[in-house]
Amino acid sequence: MADLDLKPKRDSGEAEDAFEELYGLSDEVVAEVEAALTSEDGAKVQAILEPLHAADIADLMERLPSGDREAVIDALDGTREGIDAEILSHVDDSVREDLLAALNTEQLAQIVSDLESDDALDLIEDLGEAERQEVLEAVPADDRAILEQGLAYPDSSAGRLMRREVVTIPEHWTVGETIDFMRAFKADLPEDFYNLIIVTPTHRPIGMLPLSRLLRTKRPIKVATIMQTEPKLIPVTMDQEDAAFLFRQYALVEAPIVDDDGRLAGVITVDDIVHVLDEEHEEDILNLAGLKEDDFYADVAQTARLRFSWLFVNLLTAILASIVIAFFEATIQQVVALAVLMPIVASMGGNAGTQTLTVAVRALATNELTPANAGRIVLKEVLVGGVNGILFAILIGGLTWAWFGEPMIGVVIAAAMIINLLAAGLTGTMVPLLLQRLKVDPAVGSTVVLTTITDVIGFFAFLGLAALILF
Numbered sequence: 001m002a003d004l005d006l007k008p009k010r011d012s013g014e015a016e017d018a019f020e021e022l023y024g025l026s027d028e029v030v031a032e033v034e035a036a037l038t039s040e041d042g043a044k045v046q047a048i049l050e051p052l053h054a055a056d057i058a059d060l061m062e063r064l065p066s067g068d069r070e071a072v073i074d075a076l077d078g079t080r081e082g083i084d085a086e087i088l089s090h091v092d093d094s095v096r097e098d099l100l101a102a103l104n105t106e107q108l109a110q111i112v113s114d115l116e117s118d119d120a121l122d123l124i125e126d127l128g129e130a131e132r133q134e135v136l137e138a139v140p141a142d143d144r145a146i147l148e149q150g151l152a153y154p155d156s157s158a159g160r161l162m163r164r165e166v167v168t169i170p171e172h173w174t175v176g177e178t179i180d181f182m183r184a185f186k187a188d189l190p191e192d193f194y195n196l197i198i199v200t201p202t203h204r205p206i207g208m209l210p211l212s213r214l215l216r217t218k219r220p221i222k223v224a225t226i227m228q229t230e231p232k233l234i235p236v237t238m239d240q241e242d243a244a245f246l247f248r249q250y251a252l253v254e255a256p257i258v259d260d261d262g263r264l265a266g267v268i269t270v271d272d273i274v275h276v277l278d279e280e281h282e283e284d285i286l287n288l289a290g291l292k293e294d295d296f297y298a299d300v301a302q303t304a305r306l307r308f309s310w311l312f313v314n315l316l317t318a319i320l321a322s323i324v325i326a327f328f329e330a331t332i333q334q335v336v337a338l339a340v341l342m343p344i345v346a347s348m349g350g351n352a353g354t355q356t357l358t359v360a361v362r363a364l365a366t367n368e369l370t371p372a373n374a375g376r377i378v379l380k381e382v383l384v385g386g387v388n389g390i391l392f393a394i395l396i397g398g399l400t401w402a403w404f405g406e407p408m409i410g411v412v413i414a415a416a417m418i419i420n421l422l423a424a425g426l427t428g429t430m431v432p433l434l435l436q437r438l439k440v441d442p443a444v445g446s447t448v449v450l451t452t453i454t455d456v457i458g459f460f461a462f463l464g465l466a467a468l469i470l471f
Helices: 012-022 029-036 042-049 054-063 066-077 086-090 093-101 106-116 115-123 130-139 140-151 175-184 211-216 239-251 268-289 300-327 328-334 334-364 374-404 407-437 442-470
Strands: 168-170 195-199 205-210 254-258 264-267
Touching: 029 042, 029 054, 042 066, 042 205, 054 066, 054 086, 054 093, 066 093, 086 093, 086 115, 106 115, 106 130, 106 140, 115 130, 115 140, 115 254, 115 264, 130 140, 175 211, 195 211, 195 264, 205 211, 239 254, 239 268, 254 442, 264 268, 268 334, 300 328, 328 334, 328 442, 334 374, 334 407, 334 442, 374 407, 407 442
Parallel strands: 168 195
Antiparallel strands: 195 205, 254 264
16 A cells, blocks of 8 residues: 655745756856856856756856856966866857857867867867867877767757767676676766667677666676667767657667668767757747747857847748739728727637647657658647638627628628638648648748738738628
């Protein structure tokens, strides 16, 4: 029988206090650092930062103005331990550029050498070509060879993401031999790992052995009898999004990465996949807004430049919708109510289409929307648009009749509402599917295409029906 939990339940205030205790970077700590930087007290900055985790210092860097980040780097560089390389692994990419610019080649080379290969490669990718070459020449030859090999893989591939440090054992070893080996060579083991990779003499992975299973098994047992056979072998050239899908689909913690010949090249661990999922989610959100990169930490000029191009595209599409309205200028002049009601139809179509579009883009990203079920999903969304169109047609038609006292204007806007919401349901699913078929990221261009179509159809249906019915 399970024990009853008789402990008092914590209220939300206690839970919040517990979170603040666990999360090392409080507002008070930030204020103390800012005050120490203002007074140029480097020793105090060092004392405040010393107990903080690298991830908390990274968050601090993101909160500080650009000019203060270099001062923090100088303070960290003056400590006995020097700059913690892990800080650069946790910090936002745009802020990392500021930090990298504040470091010299010797400091960068030391940081790269201190990091595990996957984190080191992630960092060195952000350097300019000339600076990258200088750092590569400054790191030890073994590290340089690993980094150069990683840079040869395609961007956003499993090869760029994998860690080269991996523990491999032959299949004929026993549990006892494996444990003795790890104890004898513990200095050469990765800092964190979850599985042992069992390989053939040609270094091809044939199984994985979780450490938990190894420690529960008696020493004489051969690892081949307890290993997990048929592991998910991820090619080095696989896109990181596909690798992340495999981790999520099969609840993987670690997966071997193999080269074109099927030999073990490294491993990807779940912590790297979490970063990939976070990055891909952020990228999709930004793309839906027409942004190529996160500009939260950029200055005014850079932010304005990043957003200008997409706003310019939206200006052109707005002009297209205005041209459609101009075709019915005479109709609008005769019935002023049409000008008042026009935005309602376009707005409802745009919002309904965005709902459908968001669901479709997410389903494509998670492989839930495929060519096999696309027809059924498109039909469903069109039917949903039709149902909502009818319901809102009744609502807005009645309100319009009561507002302007003209029943036929209510009929016009009701019919236009149904047409536009049907179009929104169709467009919200078809546009992402067509863009994916054209090898274009559906999150990038779908929104502007959708709003253009719903605006044009909404205005054309409303004003066209008005011209036919009212005159």
